[in-house]
Amino acid sequence: MHLSNSPDPKLTVLAGGVGGARFVLALRAARPEARITVIGNIADDIWLFGLKVCPDLDTLMYTIGGGADAERGWGRADETFHAAAELAAYGAQPDWFGLGDRDLATHLIRTQMLSAGYPLSQVTAALCARWELGVELLPASDDRVETHVVVEEGGRKRAIHFQEWWVRHRAALPASDFVMVGAESASPGPGVVAAIESADAVLLPPSNPVVSIGAIMAIEGIRDAIRTTRAPVVGMSGIVSGRPLRGMADACLNAIGVDVTAAAVAAHYGARPDGILDGWLVDEQDADQVPAIEAAGLLARAAATVMSDPASSVTAAEALLGLADEVARRG
Amino acid sequence: MHLSNSPDPKLTVLAGGVGGARFVLALRAARPEARITVIGNIADDIWLFGLKVCPDLDTLMYTIGGGADAERGWGRADETFHAAAELAAYGAQPDWFGLGDRDLATHLIRTQMLSAGYPLSQVTAALCARWELGVELLPASDDRVETHVVVEEGGRKRAIHFQEWWVRHRAALPASDFVMVGAESASPGPGVVAAIESADAVLLPPSNPVVSIGAIMAIEGIRDAIRTTRAPVVGMSGIVSGRPLRGMADACLNAIGVDVTAAAVAAHYGARPDGILDGWLVDEQDADQVPAIEAAGLLARAAATVMSDPASSVTAAEALLGLADEVARRG
Numbered sequence A, B: 001m002h003l004s005n006s007p008d009p010k011l012t013v014l015a016g017g018v019g020g021a022r023f024v025l026a027l028r029a030a031r032p033e034a035r036i037t038v039i040g041n042i043a044d045d046i047w048l049f050g051l052k053v054c055p056d057l058d059t060l061m062y063t064i065g066g067g068a069d070a071e072r073g074w075g076r077a078d079e080t081f082h083a084a085a086e087l088a089a090y091g092a093q094p095d096w097f098g099l100g101d102r103d104l105a106t107h108l109i110r111t112q113m114l115s116a117g118y119p120l121s122q123v124t125a126a127l128c129a130r131w132e133l134g135v136e137l138l139p140a141s142d143d144r145v146e147t148h149v150v151v152e153e154g155g156r157k158r159a160i161h162f163q164e165w166w167v168r169h170r171a172a173l174p175a176s177d178f179v180m181v182g183a184e185s186a187s188p189g190p191g192v193v194a195a196i197e198s199a200d201a202v203l204l205p206p207s208n209p210v211v212s213i214g215a216i217m218a219i220e221g222i223r224d225a226i227r228t229t230r231a232p233v234v235g236m237s238g239i240v241s242g243r244p245l246r247g248m249a250d251a252c253l254n255a256i257g258v259d260v261t262a263a264a265v266a267a268h269y270g271a272r273p274d275g276i277l278d279g280w281l282v283d284e285q286d287a288d289q290v291p292a293i294e295a296a297g298l299l300a301r302a303a304a305t306v307m308s309d310p311a312s313s314v315t316a317a318e319a320l321l322g323l324a325d326e327v328a329r330r331g
Helices: A018-030 A055-064 A082-089 A101-115 A120-131 A162-168 A192-197 A213-217 A220-228 A249-255 A262-269 A284-295 A310-330 B018-030 B055-064 B082-089 B101-115 B120-131 B162-168 B192-197 B213-217 B220-228 B249-255 B262-269 B284-295 B310-330
Strands: A010-015 A035-040 A046-048 A051-053 A136-139 A146-153 A156-161 A175-181 A201-204 A233-236 A279-283 A299-303 B010-015 B035-040 B046-048 B051-053 B136-139 B146-153 B156-161 B175-181 B201-204 B233-236 B279-283 B299-303
Touching (some): A010 A213, A018 A035, A018 A055, A018 A310, A035 A055, A035 A192, A051 A101, A055 A101, A055 A120, A055 A136, A082 A101, A082 B101, A101 A120, A101 B082, A101 B101, A120 A136, A156 A162, A192 A220, A201 A310, A213 A220, A233 A310, A284 A299, A299 A310, B010 B192, B010 B213, B018 B035, B018 B055, B018 B310, B035 B192, B055 B101, B055 B120, B055 B136, B101 B120, B120 B136, B146 B162, B156 B162, B175 B249, B192 B220, B201 B310, B213 B220, B249 B262, B262 B279, B279 B284, B279 B310, B284 B299, B299 B310
Parallel strands (some): A010 A201, A035 A136, A201 A233, A233 A279, A279 A299, B010 B035, B010 B201, B035 B136, B201 B233, B233 B279
Antiparallel strands (some): A046 A051, A146 A156, A146 A175, B046 B051, B146 B175
């Protein structure tokens, strides 16, 4: 299959939050005719004040649906935080999570539907119906998977919820490990494996390799599908010039002993079938890393990948599609 | 006991929402030294979007605590309705209840505490701690009691939740009955009976006689305590010149076949011990009804009772305390 020849290619994207969402926007713009399926990370989900909050799924939904705050990157546009201020005035904990008033409506509906017995995948589909995404958003699993971060404070190790580490501590507490609680027994959500198996290309946007892509890959059924799909699997580095483009992926990589370079992340992912990638796109600033990545068995290319505006994002998405095409042509 | 002699009288108020709240504010101003217990109606409580909403308790808490919207009468000052707008954008039902963003924080905490196993009385105490009411607010019961309204549409009778009738239909759907579901098996909340039995006076503010006071009285243990307490039990008419001062009590009274007059409400309440009152205060505009009320076995007085501002509210509260005193003196 050549993506460039297919009238309506099936593109499957594994995504975390902001980076994944922007990539999907660009991909939709670059290939309006494509059938795009987004498999969203759920391991950063958290229960707050009795509500099920799915930050990555919501960032994807709001951003792709045109309802996100473009500047802040997360949450809703025109957001207010009156409920959160009142919760704080009552002394309710946690007080470090930015729970917007508009955002609350999403969590209320989700929680009520979950309580009524609907699985997260159906809840997500119901919520997305309003946003007319033009892509299908699938939670990685209907089962509960939760990333916990092993941190050391005062010589004592303890595990805290990923959001506490990420939002409250701004990833500044030294972490020694990430545990995706529940991942070992979680099944891929409905449609997830099929979307990987039947794809014309599987794309990894510059999402966090540890807590976004890594958390999705922690689900065995997804990992197996990625390893065995006939589709090319290609990814784009979120590490450029030794630093994450956004977010705090460096802290995550440090914690698991992976260097903060595009090549080190590629080696961490590894080449299929033992690893999960066929090809790896690095930014032109990291062109010198291409040989090392190819030595690890991956097809590597360098291109302009920094998504600083819609036009450059489309360019980056096109470059990744080109790499997928090249993998496919090589068979 | 003469209230006028007691250094710190114990005053117990049975209250619905707005009228009860304003009366308690006036009572606190009139008797800053008094130990005031407010027994709040819970039968207008409703579950919305998975949250337990207690409109009367919240109106009491917000108003007495200085956080209410003075103009609207219900809900929080400086309120926004962004979450509600989003719920409507998702097509979530019901869309007729005004759920404010600040208000949501109260419901979130309440719901979470209830889910954790705390009874409503402890939840209410925890919420009230923030508001420093200067009075004790007790839910009438920790059990679920819910007013349903029997309405007829298209020749078919059905029962709808009180809030649907009150808020959605503005009490304009002809009602033929009110059913306080759960009242027959509900127990008075902790402290409720003691507050009635040990009071120096039990006061009924101009709350709705049917769905506020009537709903509290539907709980047998409260009704019995009111009938047998040694304290004088006196009330103030919310009907003035044949019309309710606020709210839609006329629609409620019509439904149960009680005339919309101060005297008819007094007769509906009845004289203790078969009824629940010793004395009934009517507005000076209804002074001509005093003889009829006294003929029904109640001590009746007319005074300026319309609470149009803080000063007139204190005057009204003083008049009701005066009536309680007069009942007590007569023994």
